[in-house]
Amino acid sequence: MAKTDALQGSLDLLVLKILSRRQRLHGYAIMATIADTSGEVLRAEEGSLYPALYRMEEAGWIRAEWVKKDTGRRARVYELTAAGKKQLGAEESRWQSVSLAINRVLREA
């Protein structure tokens, strides 16, 4: 059923969910939000976060833009696209069914 492995699948889901709540976040902010909201339990590795962001960008789910920061440096901020919103719905329901299934197995085994 799930094409990607659970970890990667859940990273996409988390990023999409975060971007659906707060638009225009840069990579570090996304990483920090994942850590904060999960109570430091979940941590996205830098080495996998950026490839995931680029992949989703190429898939058309998110869109990126360069903005000037106060420090004078540029940052690349991401936001959700219409296709991304749709994908988020699919990912959420997939996650729900997977976690339900896992819970059922844990209960009955």
Added chain:
Amino acid sequence: MSFWSRISNAVRGERLNSEIEEELQSHIDEAIAAGRDPNEARRAFGSRLHTLEVSHSIRVSEWLESVFADVRFGWRQLWRNKVTTAAAVLSLALGIGSCVAAFRLIDALLWRPLPISGAGRLYVLSRKLIGPEGRPMEDSYWSTPDFKVMRNAVKDRADLVAISDADRTDITWTTDDDMEKAHVVYVSANMFPLFGLEPALGRLLISEDDQGPGSSPYAVISWDYWNHRFGRDPKIIGRPLHIDGRTFEIIGVGPRDFTGTETGTVTDIFLPLSLNSLATQDGVSWQHTFLMLKPGVNPATTLEPLRQHLSAVSHAFEAQCSTCFRGIPQATINRLLNKKLVVNPAGAGISELQKDYRRLLGALGLLVALVLLIACVNVSNMMTAQATARAQEMALRISIGAGRSRLVRLILIQSALLAFLASALGAFFAAWSAPFVLSLVNSPENPARLALPADWRVLLFGFALMILVVLLLGLLPALRASAVRPVAALKGGEDPHSPRRLMRGAIAIQVAFCVLVLFLSSMFVSSFKRLQDRPLGFSINRLLLLETVSGKGQLPIVWNQTAEVLRAAPGVNSVAIAGWPLLGRIQINSDISVVGAPPSPTPAYFRPVSPGFFSIMEIPIVSGRDFLPEDTSPGAAIVNETFVNTYFPNQDPIGRTFERGPNQPVNKIIGVTPDIPDHNLREPLRPLFYVPFNEIDEKSAPKIVDLATFIIHTETPNSLALAGTLRQVIAQRHNGLRVSNITTELDLYRDQTVRERLIAMLAAFFAVVALLLAGIGLYAVLNYSVLQRRREIGIRMAIGSPRINIVRIVTFDVFLMIALGTCAGMVLGFGAARYVASLFYQVKATDAEIIAIPAVAILVTMLVATFPAVLRALQTDPTKILRAE
């Protein structure tokens, strides 16, 4: 979007990397600002390079990126060898450009469908029969009553359309003084609706306009004529137009693209068929008959029954025609009735130009294709040499894991670059050369006109040609490169003979093609030379010809008086009159009966001439005398020697008599002239007789003349300089004579050889190019081969091999290839010569000089091309070579 972003990212690969790097850096900055340890933050990315690469590969199309890398690499390779690249591009551009130009001409003349609806359903009817000289011929003309019978017979299955030749006709728009020429066509009125043509202005002809002599005389002009003659003046509608003493009213302008059905001639004026006086005559064949199938009909099953039906109807019409064969012997009638009706596709129009130039353009297409092939072989050889020079690099690439397909792609991309550059350059060449060659077709006063648009047909051809060139160029070197065995190459050289074997094969092919081009070219050039060197037997210099008409006709005395006035004009040496000029378009034959016998099967051609004609044309009278002013026709005649041999073999012709058909008045032969080609330089000599210009009827009263040519011998070599004043001299007489056309005997003579001059010129040009390319190719291959074998040569010299042996090993196999190629080229040449035999004049493929010229030319070129390489081989310094090893 992502697809395009991946493609565009492939183009800007470097910038993409720096962007990714910037983003990662900004991440680390944020992390440090949030209080993380700088080193830890940096380490969190793991291998920085790896992250970069993974990120990069996600964001670009890798395949495309490597193609771009190959293009850049290929470009650098070409740029490094600027001279070779320029030579390659130029020779390919010439080849591609010539091929495209030849295609444009062939397509425009022979293939491009007429701009009408249902061009694919259009056919033309003609009849095959045995001609008067016993040769098979095809007669494409029909009489209008015959056409009408046939049209009615098949009207439920197909439509027949009558269209005459587009004759260059004298017309006047206002008064008689401003007479001009226009191409006038008589058409049956159903042509316009059947071809789906819509008027650009006014209306087109309808069937009511074509009901016979009683119809109102309406005319339609073509858009092209309206545009260039009237500047698209809308007031053209209703203007009167005078042709042959009749007045027509312009009622409309045809559609923009339609220029008639005679490919190569732009029709100016369309007139209703039935308003031509020939349209009522049963026995006069003067119009073409087109057949248009109904839409949706299958030609394969319909045409043959239609043909048989038409054939039967037409045969019955002619057999019953009482006026058609009056006074003709039964044998001739049988010959004329025994013909086969044929139906040919006519979607591209029909014209004499097509017949005359089909083979010529075919031969031209062959020549340019061969030149392109020779150029391709050259460039392919060059690339093979370059690839061999890079054998070590290739081997290294393969051994560290480059795919062989990547190597093939590298070479194909390089040849694509060359082909692309050459095509771009060739497009300019084709854009210029196709109209240029077209302008050399036909005489300047009546040029061939063809639409030569650069549309999708041409672009498609050019593109297909480019692909073909890429494959021809790249395939061999690519296969070779991909077959590199790394171990052997890295050990210090593969089998040193293999690339040379390939290149030697290429030399043989190149020589074969080159010999074929030379062979055909020498045939074309000698044809032209022989035609030009054909003894004329008359003068063509300083002769101005005023082709003059008289609407209602004038008595011979008026014509003679006018000649007297012309004779008195300044700059005029002498003047004579002929019914029609030598080598002109008009030829009329006549039956010959000797002493009341039935006409002989061979007709003779005649020409009315005034006294002085023979002296002005410098035609000697070999026996008897010239005409005198009091001689009349019928009465006296001067004949040529073939006439004597045909009708009075082994007799003294002077004083003998003949008639022009049974029960015709008697003509007495008063003089004999030598044979001359009077109508066509290519035709064999034929019986010819001249009659006095003063013609009389049965009651010995003078007959009026409505057409004749004043032949004026001028003092200046540029006889056309007098044309204007002499034309005025005739106009001022106000005796009804009007100059219809001005030309010179020299121009008529030149028009005769237009086609031969054109093909000889083009063939000679391509022969030189082919020879040059083949020479360069051989030079390059030999030079390369000597360079590659310098080790071997050095060793041989060091152990005392005599120089002659060195020369032998360098050149022997190459000369073997040249000999092989020459033979193959000759064999191909014999085959090709048969196809274009109709273009040759008294030249056979087996003539000694035809074989000798290409052989000598190729031999000399090859000797010149091998010389530098041999010299280089002999100058090899063994100590230097062996020290370098």
